[in-house]
Amino acid sequence: MALVEVRGLTKTYQRDAQVIPVLENLDLDIEKGEFMALMGPSGSGKSTLLNLLAGLDHPTSGSIRVEGQEVSGMSSRQLATWRSRHVGFIFQRYNLLPVLTAFQNVELPLLLTSLSKKERRDHVHTSLNVVGLADRVDHYPRQLSGGQEQRVGIARAIVSDPTLILADEPTGDLDAVAGDEILTLLERLNSEFGKTIVMVTHDPRAADRSHRIMHLEKGVLTR
Amino acid sequence: MAVPILYNVRSLRQRPVSTLATALGMALVVAVFIAVMALASGFSAALARTGSRDNAIVLRQGADSELASGLDRDAAQIISAMPFVARGADGRPLVSPEVYVIINLDRPGGGTANVVARGVSAQAFEVRKGVRVVEGRTFRSGAPEILIGRSIASRFGSTAVGDKLRFANRDWTVVGHFEAGGSSFESEIWGENEQFMPAFRGEVFQSVTFRMQDPAALKGLEQTLEKDPRLRVDVEREYDFYANQSTLLTQILEFFAVFVTSIMAVGAVAGAVNTMYAAVANRAPEIAVLRTLGFRPAAIVGSFLLESVAIALAGGIIGCLLALPINGITTSTTNWSSFSEVAFPFRVTPDLLAAGLAFALLMGLVGGFFPALRAARMPIVQALRQA
Ligand SMILES: Nc1ncnc2c1ncn2[C@@H]1O[C@H](COP(=O)(O)OP(=O)(O)OP(=O)(O)O)[C@@H](O)[C@H]1O
Numbered sequence: 001m002a003l004v005e006v007r008g009l010t011k012t013y014q015r016d017a018q019v020i021p022v023l024e025n026l027d028l029d030i031e032k033g034e035f036m037a038l039m040g041p042s043g044s045g046k047s048t049l050l051n052l053l054a055g056l057d058h059p060t061s062g063s064i065r066v067e068g069q070e071v072s073g074m075s076s077r078q079l080a081t082w083r084s085r086h087v088g089f090i091f092q093r094y095n096l097l098p099v100l101t102a103f104q105n106v107e108l109p110l111l112l113t114s115l116s117k118k119e120r121r122d123h124v125h126t127s128l129n130v131v132g133l134a135d136r137v138d139h140y141p142r143q144l145s146g147g148q149e150q151r152v153g154i155a156r157a158i159v160s161d162p163t164l165i166l167a168d169e170p171t172g173d174l175d176a177v178a179g180d181e182i183l184t185l186l187e188r189l190n191s192e193f194g195k196t197i198v199m200v201t202h203d204p205r206a207a208d209r210s211h212r213i214m215h216l217e218k219g220v221l222t223r
Numbered sequence: 224m225a226v227p228i229l230y231n232v233r234s235l236r237q238r239p240v241s242t243l244a245t246a247l248g249m250a251l252v253v254a255v256f257i258a259v260m261a262l263a264s265g266f267s268a269a270l271a272r273t274g275s276r277d278n279a280i281v282l283r284q285g286a287d288s289e290l291a292s293g294l295d296r297d298a299a300q301i302i303s304a305m306p307f308v309a310r311g312a313d314g315r316p317l318v319s320p321e322v323y324v325i326i327n328l329d330r331p332g333g334g335t336a337n338v339v340a341r342g343v344s345a346q347a348f349e350v351r352k353g354v355r356v357v358e359g360r361t362f363r364s365g366a367p368e369i370l371i372g373r374s375i376a377s378r379f380g381s382t383a384v385g386d387k388l389r390f391a392n393r394d395w396t397v398v399g400h401f402e403a404g405g406s407s408f409e410s411e412i413w414g415e416n417e418q419f420m421p422a423f424r425g426e427v428f429q430s431v432t433f434r435m436q437d438p439a440a441l442k443g444l445e446q447t448l449e450k451d452p453r454l455r456v457d458v459e460r461e462y463d464f465y466a467n468q469s470t471l472l473t474q475i476l477e478f479f480a481v482f483v484t485s486i487m488a489v490g491a492v493a494g495a496v497n498t499m500y501a502a503v504a505n506r507a508p509e510i511a512v513l514r515t516l517g518f519r520p521a522a523i524v525g526s527f528l529l530e531s532v533a534i535a536l537a538g539g540i541i542g543c544l545l546a547l548p549i550n551g552i553t554t555s556t557t558n559w560s561s562f563s564e565v566a567f568p569f570r571v572t573p574d575l576l577a578a579g580l581a582f583a584l585l586m587g588l589v590g591g592f593f594p595a596l597r598a599a600r601m602p603i604v605q606a607l608r609q610a
Pocket residue numbers: 013014015020022040041042043044045046047048049605
């Protein structure tokens with residue numbers, strides 16, 4: 001059994017009277033420990049698929065199972081709890097809370113766990129160590145470069161040790177060098193820590209760092 | 224699990240101007256609320272201090288104020304002779320048959336004001352324990368001399384010791400000032416009843432106040448006096464008599480405080496609603512991130528409500544600080560039961576400050592409710608797209 005099993009996934013958006021089909025009857029398996037890249041033209045529905053995998057939105061029909069658990073049928077409340085345990089999300093624009101320090105941003109997901117304050121601190125430091133920002137613990141996002149911000153974003157995504165790491169164009173806002181560092185970090189998370197990663201990207205060189213590249217076009221997935 | 228408060232506090236600091244403007248709106252409401260309530264509280268406190276629980280006041284049957292009352296000398300004699308009237312060290316009954324009239328004094332700034340002139344017996348100072356001459360001396364029996372209540376002395380001319388004050392077509396020499404524990408007696412002019420009687424209404428007293436030998440026996444002596452065929456009187460505990468005079472005006476002031484500040488509060492709450500909607504709109508991506516991380520809608524509601532309440536509490540505290548300096552400031556109003564002016568200090572009590580803060584809290588909750596709800600209901604995916 002694959003870690004993630006997507007079956008017959010369909011998503012349509014309704015805008016006024018107009019129905020916009022985005023994903024149509026889509027099947028996909030993601031194995032544990034895989035590093036998958038998702039490519040496709042703009043508007044093809046990559047983010048939509050990633051958001052559904054993250055439990056941020058409800059599919060129109062079809063099913064998504066993660067570790068055998070049906071995600072698509074959960075209520076919003078159940079999804080919130082499920083996300084906090086199983087999903088680490090990395091955003092294109094980092095999306096750190098500007099008023100919190102690197103440490104406090106990374107600590108946020110742990111506030112939803114039963115960890116003690118000390119345990120949380122240890123986890124946060126470990127995460128920031130992994131992304132190489134141990135010396136930027138008390139910096140605010142505005143005091144960090146884009147690449148550093150994204151590394152804090154990655155630390156936040158991995159700190160609660162989630163089942164799945166989902167990244168939506170994680171290098172999209174970065175220059176080549178910084179982007180490369182981020183890709184190296186994701187590779188390491190995959191090879192060294194066995195993290196399962198799904199990454200949306202427009203950049204073929206970024207996609208090449210993954211194990212498997214899937215293309216999404218006109219609502220259909222192809223290799 | 225709740226969103227850390229730090230997040231709200233720092234977010235508020237990110238927009239100091241709108242936060243402060245919203246807080247000041249609420250501060251104004253709270254300050255006005257406390258001020259009007261302090262007025263009501265000060266007035267009722269002054270009248271509550273006026274009467275003693277140990278004294279009984281006798282009026283003509285059916286008279287609800289001293290002005291409307293009249294008792295002749297015989298009635299005063301009969302009451303004085305009753306066994307339940309306490310006696311002083313000299314064995315004389317502690318009774319004060321009193322003449323009560325309203326006179327018109329010129330204000331130093333122009334205009335006039337009604338003031339109570341009370342003719343009392345020599346025993347009055349023993350009957351009313353709280354009354355003390357603080358300057359000069361008391362009036363002599365048989366002389367056209369008067370004592371001036373402390374709060375009159377500071378508000379009207381010709382009231383210094385040695386001055387002559389003209390009323391009832393006579394000159395009266397001011398021989399002293401008295402205080403009465405902040406009660407409404409301090410807004411009165413006292414002289415001898417036998418001097419005031421001929422000068423004003425002739426052979427009639429308006430009330431008889433006496434010290435009860437046993438204050439607990441009011442019910443019994445009330446019946447005795449009210450059933451006495453020689454008298455046609457009503458009896459009341461002196462404390463209740465004066466305290467009740469404040470009820471109507473206090474209630475109106477309290478209604479006014481709630482009514483006017485409620486209208487103002489609508490404006491302040493609208494300000495808070497605007498501020499919070501703007502905050503929610505600006506921080507849509509942040510809210511979406513929190514939701515993505517697994518914070519529940521309830522936590523988002525809590526977080527934004529807290530933010531709104533924090534603004535409101537800051538406003539409440541500022542409002543309290545604005546209102547606090549009026550505590551103790553003397554003002555005056557017409558006592559509707561006597562048609563005369565009573566001076567009293569605004570009274571800002573801890574309870575009142577707490578009520579002001581509670582009012583602010585309520586405004587914060589109401590103002591933050593719908594914005595917080597919008598924050599929590601925002602579709603995550605759409606909000607992320609705005610980032
Ligand atoms: N909330 C929405 N309401 C209506 N249409 C939407 C909504 N969200 C997405 N869409 C539409 O769904 C389609 C897929 O959008 P999506 O963001 O998944 O594309 P994408 O592949 O991630 O594009 P890009 O590479 O530009 O990020 C687009 O046509 C978009 O306009």
